[in-house]
Amino acid sequence: MKIQEPAPGEVTTSVNQCSATNDPQGFDRRHFLQLTGGSLISASGGLFAPYVWAAPESTAAGSAAEKVFWSACTVNCGSRCALRMHVVDDKIKWVDTDNTGQDVYGEHQVRACLRGRSMRQRVYNPDRLMYPMKRVGKRGEGKFQRITWDEALDAIASNLKRIVEQYGNESVYLQYATGTLGGTLARSWPQNASLVTRLMNCYGGYLNHYNTYSTAQITTGLSFTYGSSVGNSPSDIANTKLLVMFGNNPAETRMSGGGVVYYLAEARARSNARMIIIDPRYTDTAGGREDEWIPIRPGTDAALVAGLAHVLITENMVDQAFLDKYCIGYDEKTLPPGEPSNGHYKAYVLGDGPDGIAKTPQWASGITGIPVDRIIKLAREIGMAKPCYIVQGWGPQRHANGEMSARAVALLASLTGNVGISGGNSGGREGTYSLPFVRFPTLTNPVKDSISFFLWTDAIVRGPEMTATKDGVRGTDRLKAPIKFLWNYAGNSTLNQHSDINKTLEILQDESKCEMIVVIDNHMTSSAMCADILLPDTVTAEQADFCLADSAGNMSFAIFAQQAVKPPMECKTLYQMMSELAARLGIEDKFTEGRTEEEWLRYLYAQSREQDPQLPTYEEFREMGIYKRKDPNGHFIAHKAFRDDPQANPLGTPSGKIELYSPRLAEMAKTWELPEGDVIHPLPVYVPTFEGWDSPLREKYPLQLTGFHFKARTHSTYGNVELLKAAARQEVWMNPIDAKPRGIKNGDMVRIFNDRGETQINVKVTPRIMPGVVALGEGAWYAPDGRKIDRAGSINVLTTHRPSPLAKGNPQHTNLVEIRKLA
Numbered sequence: 001m002k003i004q005e006p007a008p009g010e011v012t013t014s015v016n017q018c019s020a021t022n023d024p025q026g027f028d029r030r031h032f033l034q035l036t037g038g039s040l041i042s043a044s045g046g047l048f049a050p051y052v053w054a055a056p057e058s059t060a061a062g063s064a065a066e067k068v069f070w071s072a073c074t075v076n077c078g079s080r081c082a083l084r085m086h087v088v089d090d091k092i093k094w095v096d097t098d099n100t101g102q103d104v105y106g107e108h109q110v111r112a113c114l115r116g117r118s119m120r121q122r123v124y125n126p127d128r129l130m131y132p133m134k135r136v137g138k139r140g141e142g143k144f145q146r147i148t149w150d151e152a153l154d155a156i157a158s159n160l161k162r163i164v165e166q167y168g169n170e171s172v173y174l175q176y177a178t179g180t181l182g183g184t185l186a187r188s189w190p191q192n193a194s195l196v197t198r199l200m201n202c203y204g205g206y207l208n209h210y211n212t213y214s215t216a217q218i219t220t221g222l223s224f225t226y227g228s229s230v231g232n233s234p235s236d237i238a239n240t241k242l243l244v245m246f247g248n249n250p251a252e253t254r255m256s257g258g259g260v261v262y263y264l265a266e267a268r269a270r271s272n273a274r275m276i277i278i279d280p281r282y283t284d285t286a287g288g289r290e291d292e293w294i295p296i297r298p299g300t301d302a303a304l305v306a307g308l309a310h311v312l313i314t315e316n317m318v319d320q321a322f323l324d325k326y327c328i329g330y331d332e333k334t335l336p337p338g339e340p341s342n343g344h345y346k347a348y349v350l351g352d353g354p355d356g357i358a359k360t361p362q363w364a365s366g367i368t369g370i371p372v373d374r375i376i377k378l379a380r381e382i383g384m385a386k387p388c389y390i391v392q393g394w395g396p397q398r399h400a401n402g403e404m405s406a407r408a409v410a411l412l413a414s415l416t417g418n419v420g421i422s423g424g425n426s427g428g429r430e431g432t433y434s435l436p437f438v439r440f441p442t443l444t445n446p447v448k449d450s451i452s453f454f455l456w457t458d459a460i461v462r463g464p465e466m467t468a469t470k471d472g473v474r475g476t477d478r479l480k481a482p483i484k485f486l487w488n489y490a491g492n493s494t495l496n497q498h499s500d501i502n503k504t505l506e507i508l509q510d511e512s513k514c515e516m517i518v519v520i521d522n523h524m525t526s527s528a529m530c531a532d533i534l535l536p537d538t539v540t541a542e543q544a545d546f547c548l549a550d551s552a553g554n555m556s557f558a559i560f561a562q563q564a565v566k567p568p569m570e571c572k573t574l575y576q577m578m579s580e581l582a583a584r585l586g587i588e589d590k591f592t593e594g595r596t597e598e599e600w601l602r603y604l605y606a607q608s609r610e611q612d613p614q615l616p617t618y619e620e621f622r623e624m625g626i627y628k629r630k631d632p633n634g635h636f637i638a639h640k641a642f643r644d645d646p647q648a649n650p651l652g653t654p655s656g657k658i659e660l661y662s663p664r665l666a667e668m669a670k671t672w673e674l675p676e677g678d679v680i681h682p683l684p685v686y687v688p689t690f691e692g693w694d695s696p697l698r699e700k701y702p703l704q705l706t707g708f709h710f711k712a713r714t715h716s717t718y719g720n721v722e723l724l725k726a727a728a729r730q731e732v733w734m735n736p737i738d739a740k741p742r743g744i745k746n747g748d749m750v751r752i753f754n755d756r757g758e759t760q761i762n763v764k765v766t767p768r769i770m771p772g773v774v775a776l777g778e779g780a781w782y783a784p785d786g787r788k789i790d791r792a793g794s795i796n797v798l799t800t801h802r803p804s805p806l807a808k809g810n811p812q813h814t815n816l817v818e819i820r821k822l823a
């Protein structure tokens with residue numbers, strides 16, 4: 001199919017048409033489809049529908065003109081797969097994946113999942129951005145005008161100069177963004193690692209953020225327990241007797257032949273360990289492979305742990321020697337001096353603490369919804385299995401009390417002495433072995449002020465009111481300026497992935513607040529709709545880069561991604577864009593150091609080889625495509641050195657020990673200003689929260705809504721690929737017990753709503769979710785209908801901006817809603 005170009009200056013027709021929907025919220029994708037005669041291959045719509053850009057017909061393998069290039073899938077799914085692009089006439093005709101090695105466990109192929117294999121549909125997608133554009137309508141409305149690169153970069157440079165002069169570098173923010181995180185040149189995460197960061201560091205700095213949407217509560221929580229949140233490698237499951245998974249679903253969240261799900265299957269086949277899954281949903285990881293599924297009410301894991309602890313203590317199954325030697329705060333003996341007596345965990349559990357309540361299995365059952373006898377049986381199983389691999393995903397911590405849940409699961413690993421040994425685990429997520437590659441130097445940020453990644457909307461509205469003890473601001477007592485300039489490179493968290501889309505949009509639409517938003521993406525996402533200036537980036541297949549493994553167990557790897565096809569239309573690499581912008585800001589030499597992209601890759605690789613002479617030469621690496629190496633130490637065992645010799649290898653906590661009771665948290669509990677109902681506690685106790693299972697709001701909104709990460713997408717990325725939408729449909733899960741009284745049948749269209757918003761989608765009525773709880777895969781592309789109602793099942797119209805107490809993180813799995821059949 002042919003691509004027609006709008007001339008520079010021309011308002012794109014499709015956008016004009018879209019404004020005809022009179023949609024105060026902005027772009028209406030479905031309506032737009034009708035207006036354009038539905039000629040798109042993507043039902044999610046696309047701004048360039050009249051200029052259709054569709055995947056070329058695929059061809060059978062092996063034609064004479066075909067060339068094969070190694071590439072990679074660099075999205076944030078926790079894996080990193082090799083893709084092999086089969087190219088004819090500068091078009092990708094088909095995609096396969098790692099075909100090297102013997103494909104035996106331990107030297108296995110890093111084979112891509114369905115998402116990576118559908119990469120062509122992302123490269124040749126009607127949503128693809130092709131030209132620089134500027135906003136001509138209201139923010140979020142989706143009206144853009146094509147401009148030249150010079151115009152776009154001049155506008156960015158002059159606004160950046162003006163805003164830095166007027167409000168300081170502290171008013172410039174780099175949005176959390178994980179669209180491409182395996183790469184070296186194209187790397188959007190972590191925040192301090194991208195080329196935008198390097199540019200801003202050359203230009204006086206920017207407002208930092210700490211923590212992530214992924215792991216805020218666990219990272220913060222476990223930093224108080226262990227000083228880090230590492231876990232044993234999943235290959236070590238081969239050495240365990242029992243596998244206990246709290247809210248962990250690697251079959252969806254760690255897919256691929258190189259991902260945790262493969263280790264789980266292979267390692268467990270070797271140990272034949274029992275597997276118990278604790279999750280409100282019967283997950284794909286269960287899927288008939290589990291020994292037991294224990295459904296739990298969202299947000300109540302800390303109560304389950306306390307109930308288990310009651311059994312372990314009263315039946316004499318705790319590992320007292322471990323607790324005495326390695327931990328503080330389990331009982332009176334190891335309670336740090338000066339802390340209130342009976343402030344320890346044992347007193348909390350036995351009812352000798354300040355609340356006077358014994359955390360019996362009966363007590364825990366009332367909160368978690370798990371039968372009493374099941375809690376007792378689970379405690380005995382965990383207490384007797386030596387060793388026991390206790391692991392948590394990040395679902396339990398993405399809650400309003402997630403710091404407590406995360407610390408409680410870790411505490412269970414200590415109570416049973418499973419920390420620092422093979423076949424055991426810290427209670428944290430699975431660990432991974434990484435190759436020591438040198439990454440792009442992004443220089444140092446002169447600005448030290450930092451906010452929680454989740455509070456950027458607050459920082460736009462009330463930046464200078466935000467303080468250390470009220471909002472968790474770091475590096476300064478109080479923010480100096482509100483956010484005035486927002487960089488959004490390879491992320492969709494400016495709208496789709498952040499909480500409370502309706503409120504966020506309202507904040508963004510006030511142009512007197514955040515004055516400039518620059519979005520650099522491949523696709524017209526809902527965050528891109530909020531841009532003032534939109535820059536079209538290349539995709540991985542259009543540039544050379546090194547792409548490094550992510551959660552890859554104990555076999556790490558690196559992929560030499562080649563340029564398989566040329567960038568379409570006016571797309572540029574980030575390095576090109578940032579270099580040209582640096583020239584306008586008078587910092588080009590500092591930014592580029594005189595190197596081209598290829599020269600940077602060679603330069604960085606030479607440094608990596610200096611550190612690690614085992615690496616192949618640059619040319620060999622390019623030829624190989626993928627380079628793999630097994631952890632020379634076998635399995636990674638978290639906190640092993642500490643377990644072997646705690647004096648010589650103390651943990652990163654103030655006491656050097658595992659802090660079941662944290663004196664630092666006791667101090668913060670006294671000094672931080674918290675809203676009504678928020679709790680910071682030195683022990684990982686169970687606390688009820690806003691919009692929890694026992695919230696009074698349940699009278700109005702009786703269903704707990706939890707999100708989950710879905711196999712059809714990686715967050716929102718791949719969310720506009722028709723094949724994937726059809727393969728795994730967006731649906732809200734609901735138990736038959738909740739569906740029946742509402743007159744809801746499987747497949748019905750339903751309204752899911754609360755005070756913040758409404759979304760409509762089909763329902764999946766299934767016993768795979770516990771009664772009283774409903775679940776929606778996160779990341780569906782926000783598709784408002786003009787009356788603030790989303791028609792795509794985009795969960796963030798229902799989530800809240802209110803942060804968790806300690807991490808100031810995203811409680812995106814803590815929501816109350818009602819569901820009704822759509823009349």
Ligand SMILES: Nc1nc2c(c(=O)[nH]1)N[C@H]1C(S)=C(S)[C@@H](COP(=O)(O)OP(=O)(O)OC[C@H]3O[C@@H](n4cnc5c(=O)[nH]c(N)nc54)[C@H](O)[C@@H]3O)O[C@H]1N2
Nearest residue numbers: 178179213214490491492493497520521537715716717778
């Ligand atoms: N309700 C709810 N919300 C959530 C979550 C949840 O569980 N529930 N999960 C949260 C979590 S854990 C995370 S990590 C965040 C993720 O949020 P984001 O980091 O915003 O992730 P994506 O939605 O995948 O958006 C990535 C963007 O990068 C773009 N992109 C991909 N490759 C490239 C590239 O090479 N160049 C450029 N320029 N752009 C590229 C994609 O088109 C896409 O727009 O979402 C969070 N939001």
Ligand SMILES: Nc1nc2c(c(=O)[nH]1)N[C@H]1C(S)=C(S)[C@@H](COP(=O)(O)OP(=O)(O)OC[C@H]3O[C@@H](n4cnc5c(=O)[nH]c(N)nc54)[C@H](O)[C@@H]3O)O[C@H]1N2
Nearest residue numbers: 077214247253298299393394395396708709710711714715
């Ligand atoms: N296919 C796919 N893979 C992905 C991603 C994706 O979007 N798509 N995103 C990637 C990213 S960035 C991240 S951060 C990770 C996210 O990884 P996780 O955060 O682990 O994934 P979730 O699906 O949010 O949660 C895991 C499980 O926890 C359950 N759960 C929710 N609340 C509770 C609770 O209170 N208690 C218990 N016990 N269980 C609970 C959910 O039902 C779910 O099955 O996944 C990564 N992998």
Ligand code: SF4
Nearest residue numbers: 073077081113116256
């Ligand atoms: S989405 Fe993840 S598992 Fe799937 S191909 Fe890409 S990197 Fe691999």
Ligand SMILES: [Mo]
Nearest residue numbers: 076213214215
């Ligand atoms: Mo994440």
